[in-house]
Amino acid sequence: MSRPSEFDLIRDCFSSGYPAANDLLLGIGDDCSLIRPPADMELAQSIDTQVAEVHFPTDAPGNLIASRALRCAVSDLAAMGAVPQGFHLALTLSDNNEDFLRDFASGLRLTANTLGIPLLGGDTTYGKHLTISVAVQGWLPRGLGLRRDAARAGQDVWLTGKVGAAALVLDDILRDPTRDDQETAPYYHPRVHLSFGHLLLSLATSAIDISDGLIQDARHIANASGVILHLDATAIPTAVSPEHSRWRECLTGGDDYQLLFTAPQSARERIEACALTAGLNHCARIGHVEEGEPDVCVRKNGELLTFEQEGYTHFNR
Numbered sequence: 437m438s439r440p441s442e443f444d445l446i447r448d449c450f451s452s453g454y455p456a457a458n459d460l461l462l463g464i465g466d467d468c469s470l471i472r473p474p475a476d477m478e479l480a481q482s483i484d485t486q487v488a489e490v491h492f493p494t495d496a497p498g499n500l501i502a503s504r505a506l507r508c509a510v511s512d513l514a515a516m517g518a519v520p521q522g523f524h525l526a527l528t529l530s531d532n533n534e535d536f537l538r539d540f541a542s543g544l545r546l547t548a549n550t551l552g553i554p555l556l557g558g559d560t561t562y563g564k565h566l567t568i569s570v571a572v573q574g575w576l577p578r579g580l581g582l583r584r585d586a587a588r589a590g591q592d593v594w595l596t597g598k599v600g601a602a603a604l605v606l607d608d609i610l611r612d613p614t615r616d617d618q619e620t621a622p623y624y625h626p627r628v629h630l631s632f633g634h635l636l637l638s639l640a641t642s643a644i645d646i647s648d649g650l651i652q653d654a655r656h657i658a659n660a661s662g663v664i665l666h667l668d669a670t671a672i673p674t675a676v677s678p679e680h681s682r683w684r685e686c687l688t689g690g691d692d693y694q695l696l697f698t699a700p701q702s703a704r705e706r707i708e709a710c711a712l713t714a715g716l717n718h719c720a721r722i723g724h725v726e727e728g729e730p731d732v733c734v735r736k737n738g739e740l741l742t743f744e745q746e747g748y749t750h751f752n753r
Contacts, residue, residue, distance in 0.1 A: 445534060446537035446560055449541035450525070459556040460500040469556040471521065473575075479521070480581060481573045482512035485561065488566040493613035498536045499543025500616055500624045501568070506547045507626050508647065509570035513694040514633035515645040517582045518574030520551060525558035529565035536577055551628060582636060584660035591641060593665055594707065596629055596695045596716050599650050600675035601687020604682055620632040622675075626693040632714040636697060639707055641665050643697035649688040651745025654696055658730040661698075667723035669736035687734070688747050698725055 451464055462470035473479065486505050488494040506523070513520055525544070529537070548555060553572065601622035605746060609620055616624060629645075636643060642661060646653050650672070658665045670678060674686040704721070711719035734741045 441703050444620040445532070445537060449537055450544075450555060450558065453545045454548045454555040455552055459521065459553065459661070460556065464555065466557075469522070469524070471556075476578050477575045478515060478578050478581060479573055480516045480518040480576050481572040482509065482516075483569060484512065485567065485569040486508035487568075488514040493610055494566065496613035496624075497616070498538075498540030499541075499546070501566075501612075502540045502543035502698050503547045504624050504626070504706055505568045505570055506544060506551070506553075507571045507628050508693065509513075509646040510551050510553060510630070511576040511626070511628050511647070513572055514629045515582065515643050515695055516574070516576065517580065517633045517640075517643070519578045519634060520553035520572065520574045520630065522554040522570040522573060523548075524556050524648040526567075526569040527558070527560045527563070528563035529560065530562070530564060532567055537644075547613065551630065561712065577637065580637045582633070582640055582697070584644055584657050585662075587642040587657050587661035587663050587665070587725050589663060591698045591700055591725045592704065592721050593654075593667060593725060594640075594697050594699060595646075595650075595672060595720055595722050596632060596697075596711070597627070597677050597718040598673040598686075599646060599692040599694055600683075600686025600689055602626065602691035603685050604675055606691075607634075614618040614744050623691060626691065627744050628693065629695050629716075632710065632716060633695060635673070635710045636695070636699075636707075637704075639703045640697040640699045640708070643695055646692040646694045647690055649690040650692070650696065651687050651734065651743055652690075652747025654732045655730075657696070657747065661725075662730055664726045664728040664731045664733060665723060666726060667732065667734045669734050669741060671720055671722045673720050673722075679727075684741075684743065688743055688745060690747055 641651045644653050654665050
């Protein structure tokens with residue numbers, strides 16, 4: 437029996453089984469997708485690229501790679517407070533491996549349906565390294581998107597949940613990339629806070645998702661807003677206790693995809709109520725915003741902490 441052609445395989449794997457988009461006029465199979473924009477809405481767009489041996493082990497199963505790639509990309513929509521509209525997928529494959537592609541597509545379909553985001557189109561090319569680019573987009577009420585530049589002095593700093601679990605399990609994943617259980621879930625299947633992010637549109641002033649490390653990503657808000665973020669280390673929910681030898685890695689390791697956000701003090705009760713409704717058991721107020729030269733100050737029992745590396749950087753490893 438002959439193997440399916442490249443185009444047959446792509447059609448079989450990616451042309452059906454994904455959520456439907458009511459605003460989609462033209463999708464997979466043409467040069468562009470065509471979208472009908474709703475009235476009084478803005479389009480939020482983001483793209484995320486993951487490369488084998490940089491963002492995931494080459495030997496990881498295709499379904500786990502797909503889950504991680506799509507979830508990490510969609511988290512940017514959550515940080516902006518957007519409702520997903522759809523995504524485009526660009527795949528660079530080192531060979532035409534039918535089993536891998538079907539496994540990848542299976543994980544992609546499952547994750548897309550879980551997150552409620554349709555596949556709009558994409559491209560597949562040959563290259564030396566498996567590379568996955570996911571471009572996501574979503575709708576926002578005009579003028580309400582959560583940006584990084586609107587944190588103001590006197591506001592609170594919040595975090596949706598625990599950080600550090602993905603970083604601490606990474607060594608185990610590198611030893612066994614096929615492992616798919618509760619402990620590896622924060623790495624392969626990070627929770628994406630779409631519904632809570634949308635609720636924050638009326639409560640928060642700025643937000644970011646924690647992809648490269650809490651301290652480093654907090655600095656993005658500080659720099660964009662021109663403020664100091666003061667964080668209480670003992671208030672930060674972490675995967676291990678502050679007495680643990682690897683506790684500091686929780687603050688800098690990244691791959692958490694929790695939302696870090698700022699909000700007025702007057703919103704505290706409403707944020708706590710929304711977190712309870714969303715099932716965020718570890719959503720916590722972890723600091724406050726002050727005027728001053730942009731900075732992130734982390735104190736543990738009054739002592740100012742310093743970090744040799746605040747987070748992950750691609751060109752400083």
